């Protein structure tokens with residue numbers, strides 16, 4: 221894979237706000253210059269998780285997790301590094317450049333497919349203008365011209381080979397159409413090449429499905445009159461993986477800069493109607509149940525999601541499947557709710573009946589995940605009897621096991637225990653088969669130490685080397701203020717940590733950085749990367765870049781003086797046992813001068 225250039229990663233870190241990004245996943249409270257929250261990585265009840273807008277860095281004093289916004293996406297959202305970069309780039313509307321490599325050629329290989337999909341989408345748009353039946357149908361569904369435009373809705377003509385004729389003149393072009401899932405190969409092959417295939421979408425209203433960047437990657441087609449299947453989607457192609465995509469997500473992100481929540485519906489017609497009625501944060505799954513991948517996509521963007529399901533039996537079954545997928549994603553700071561529509565309604569018909577505002581009010585009454593879980597399980601058992609409660613506990617066990625460790629899990633345990641009339645400890649013991657009073661091994665002790673472990677501000681003045689490094693981390697740009705002779709003074713120092721300081725200083729002089737996060741990111745994977753993160757996480761009083769520059773230069777000077785002092789002592793010792801060479805004598809002279817200047821400075 222092609223390497224992502226350093227300058228691009230620097231730019232992403234400089235332009236992303238870590239507070240905003242973490243804030244969509246963890247409820248942050250402002251506290252002084254920083255933000256705090258209960259840590260998303262360990263269970264705790266008093267906040268020891270801090271996010272610094274200045275450093276663009278987070279740190280937990282409880283469990284010690286820390287890092288940049290990229291590190292957060294990797295740890296919290298379980299992304300791989302390139303994925304995390306892609307995520308930040310997408311948020312900023314940037315394309316990730318690669319320095320040569322296979323990734324680039326793979327992207328280029330898909331380029332003709334993207335171009336074809338875009339052309340076909342345009343073609344379907346044109347066809348809509350020519351087909352009154354399709355326009356009438358959409359008008360009857362209440363879609364305005366503006367909505368048709370926003371979603372680039374079109375029409376696939378009623379023909380077995382119109383698309384094939386127009387876009388599949390040559391062999392290579394037909395192969396491309398087939399790869400894009402737009403034509404289908406006949407089971408009984410024809411001798412004539414042009415009759416080997418037929419159009420997949422015929423006489424349907426066409427909904428282009430777009431990726432996060434707005435490129436058409438697939439189509440959904442809705443039949444106009446009666447007929448089967450009512451909805452037909454593109455098959456899986458190199459561009460389209462239906463378990464990953466959410467219809468309407470591109471449009472939702474374009475409509476609102478800061479999305480706060482998403483509502484997930486089952487059909488693209490529903491999503492489009494919701495957008496038109498002002499609920500422009502609606503998305504639809506594409507003919508699949510909600511997948512784990514969907515959840516990851518959703519929670520990368522927003523902390524709250526509402527699932528709207530039809531009130532019928534199929535809707536309830538779909539909701540229960542969604543709940544099971546949702547459990548591993550449930551945690552503090554995230555809200556997952558379920559909305560059941562009245563019998564006989566889907567979002568489209570309900571909006572038509574009561575309007576967008578009334579529909580939106582239903583979100584407030586939507587059932588939280590934990591309550592939905594309790595409600596469904598209660599309906600299956602008789603909670604009035606001890607037997608029934610035991611069955612409830614038995615049914616709840618595998619579901620509870622899917623919830624990750626954390627505050628949310630503890631609260632859910634409390635709620636379930638309340639239903640069956642046990643203490644949380646007894647319920648957990650029942651599940652694990654342990655004695656109820658034996659200390660539970662499955663939940664960690666409450667993190668009381670967190671508040672106490674937080675060092676006081678200004679603590680840890682540390683050694684000169686440490687002071688210098690910390691200042692460089694907070695204000696990386698001051699590396700350029702250091703003079704060449706100040707830098708050279710470090711070469712003679714043998715203090716512990718000086719090699720790291722030298723390397724850091726040289727790197728920042730060769731490749732200047734503006735914020736701490738950029739430095740941390742560059743040193744990820746380096747053997748000293750973790751040391752730098754720990755130093756950055758320390759609380760320090762540093763009053764601005766100007767003061768930091770002075771303190772850095774003073775520390776460098778002192779280190780050089782120390783080295784000079786040591787060297788002088790060594791030369792003195794040598795001169796007592798023998799004579800010094802002319803070069804050594806010269807050096808001796810310079811060292812004495814240097815140190816007397818220091819004494820004159822009062823250092």
Ligand SMILES: [Zn+2]
Pocket residue numbers: 259260261262269280281282283284285
């Ligand atoms: Zn923590």
